[in-house]
Amino acid sequence: MTTRQSAGRTALTGVRVFDGRQLSEPRTVVIDGPVIGTDPAGARIVDADGGVLLPGLIDAHIHLHGRDTLEQLCSWGVTTGLDMATWPPELVSSLRGIDGLTDIRSPGIPVIGPAGPHSHFGMPADAVVPDGEAADRFVSARVAEGADYIKIVLEAPGDGGPDPAVARAVVDAARRHGKNVVAHASSPGAYALALEAGADIVTHVPNEDPLGDDIVARMVAGRRVAVPTLSMMQALAALRGNADAFAAASDSVAALYRAGVPVLAGTDAAVQPGLPQLVAHGDSLHHELELLVAAGLSTVDALRAATVLPAHHFGLGDRGAVEPGLRADLVLVDGDPLADIRATRNIERIWCGGVEHAPAATLGATPPLTTPDRSTSA
Numbered sequence: 001m002t003t004r005q006s007a008g009r010t011a012l013t014g015v016r017v018f019d020g021r022q023l024s025e026p027r028t029v030v031i032d033g034p035v036i037g038t039d040p041a042g043a044r045i046v047d048a049d050g051g052v053l054l055p056g057l058i059d060a061h062i063h064l065h066g067r068d069t070l071e072q073l074c075s076w077g078v079t080t081g082l083d084m085a086t087w088p089p090e091l092v093s094s095l096r097g098i099d100g101l102t103d104i105r106s107p108g109i110p111v112i113g114p115a116g117p118h119s120h121f122g123m124p125a126d127a128v129v130p131d132g133e134a135a136d137r138f139v140s141a142r143v144a145e146g147a148d149y150i151k152i153v154l155e156a157p158g159d160g161g162p163d164p165a166v167a168r169a170v171v172d173a174a175r176r177h178g179k180n181v182v183a184h185a186s187s188p189g190a191y192a193l194a195l196e197a198g199a200d201i202v203t204h205v206p207n208e209d210p211l212g213d214d215i216v217a218r219m220v221a222g223r224r225v226a227v228p229t230l231s232m233m234q235a236l237a238a239l240r241g242n243a244d245a246f247a248a249a250s251d252s253v254a255a256l257y258r259a260g261v262p263v264l265a266g267t268d269a270a271v272q273p274g275l276p277q278l279v280a281h282g283d284s285l286h287h288e289l290e291l292l293v294a295a296g297l298s299t300v301d302a303l304r305a306a307t308v309l310p311a312h313h314f315g316l317g318d319r320g321a322v323e324p325g326l327r328a329d330l331v332l333v334d335g336d337p338l339a340d341i342r343a344t345r346n347i348e349r350i351w352c353g354g355v356e357h358a359p360a361a362t363l364g365a366t367p368p369l370t371t372p373d374r375s376t377s378a
Contacts, residue, residue: 008033010356011040015048015332017322018055020308021300023338026050031328034354038324048332051348054303055321056080056329058310059285060227061203061266064095064104069281073102075360076282077344079329079352082266082314084182084203085110085153087124089145096146100355103327105314107182108142110151111135111170115160129162132169139173149314150174150181152199156189167197180314182227191215195222201313203227203266207237207245211252216259225262225313228253230291232268235278254296262313263297265289265306282360286345293341302341328354 010031017024026048030037056079062069064086073081083106086092092106112127129138139150152170155161162170167183174181183199185191187206194202195218202219205211205228219226230249237246257263267284271277285306292302311320319327330351335343347359 008354009037009040009043010046010351011043012046012048012053012330012332014050015053016050017053018303018307018338020304020321023052023336029053029322029330030324031330031351031354034328036322036324036326036328036330046349051332051334052336052343053322054331054333054337054344055307056319056327056331056350056352057285057306057344058082058265058316058320059267059269059281059288059306060264060310060314061229061268062281063268063270064092064106065271066091067095067098067101070095070098070102070104072281072360074282074350074352074357076285077331077347077350077359078102078282078285079327079331079350080104080310080316080319081281082310083107084184084266084268085151093146100353100357102352103319103329105148105316107149107151108145108147110153110184111138111162111166112153113155113159113161113163117155117160129166129170131166135166135169136173136176139170139177139179143177143179147179149201150179151184152181152197153184154190154193154197154199156187157193159187159189161190161193164193164196167193167199171198186233188212188215192218195219195224198222199224201225201227201264204229204268205233205249205252205256207233207249208242210248211255213255216255216261219256219261220259225264226253226256227264227266228256228292229266229268229288230295231279231284231288234291239278250291250295253292257295257297257301262309263292263301263305264310264313265292265302266310286342289341289344299338299341303337303344 014026058080062081180200182201183194185194186204233249269281308320332349334346337343350357
């Protein structure tokens with residue numbers, strides 16, 4: 001459980017602000033209730049003493065499990081979580097818009113194939129979409145439930161995932177509803193299918209087999225976005241006793257980045273009942289930033305991958321930067337993450353929608369997350 005201080009007016013003095021490109025000279029930033037303000041009159045003064053102020057971090061691939069998910073994310077400065085498959089709809093709805101906690105977006109139930117690995121996760125029956133007509137019904141149902149985007153879990157041809165025609169029909173239906181499509185693709189074959197279907201955002205990168213130059217070129221030509229989830233890929237490689245396989249995933253990120261593909265920071269943090277938690281909520285995003293830098297991203301672009309870029313590509317125009325009028329999602333750190341990305345872990349203060357929270361480091365060990373019966377990761 002996090003500790004929190006109600007929103008009010010606070011003036012952070014002597015703070016160096018990450019503006020998406022560099023650090024500013026020390027200046028004052030005003031937190032005025034839930035937004036960033038301009039008038040420090042009457043504000044509580046907090047002397048940042050040259051500390052670095054980051055926009056609240058955005059994890060572009062998580063899974064939800066309850067209010068404790070939001071509390072854990074918030075305690076690590078992750079003020080927005082982009083869920084990639086959680087149900088039932090009532091659970092997702094109960095976690096939306098909780099004042100002062102991590103804000104979420106979600107697709108709800110994803111599309112899966114009839115025989116792929118995810119068909120064994122206990123997903124609802126309507127997650128399996130057999131044809132184009134069913135694709136339209138599926139997307140309409142998710143939109144009616146409040147889905148912010150549509151998620152489809154693709155597999156390599158022959159591995160039991162959605163049929164290519166179904167994948168294209170899902171994308172077409174999402175377009176008619178004005179929704180983007182996020183495609184799970186953890187193999188080169190699934191990546192190719194995601195591009196053929198027209199998915200906007202592709203999450204994961206393969207272990208063992210790096211993406212070919214043709215796939216990278218198609219990502220560029222199609223203006224696609226990558227969320228590689230290196231934390232999860234590294235954990236899976238270690239779990240399978242083949243840590244060297246992770247090198248391919250890192251190499252793929254390097255190739256995508258060099259080619260100019262937008263790379264977003266996402267972790268695939270999840271809790272699966274009966275299985276070990278491979279990637280923990282909150283802490284893992286800082287590890288993801290470290291892995292992105294190790295793969296070749298500059299520290300500036302790693303920070304952008306967890307702030308301005310996911311805000312832009314997921315249509316979150318009210319966050320991702322430290323500017324007046326935007327949400328007061330802020331993380332004050334000790335040290336310079338542009339010089340050493342590990343400084344993002346040195347959290348001194350966190351504000352989520354203007355509400356101040358104690359960092360995880362001051363709260364002791366993170367308690368285990370509870371696991372409702374109907375929730376999963378993909």
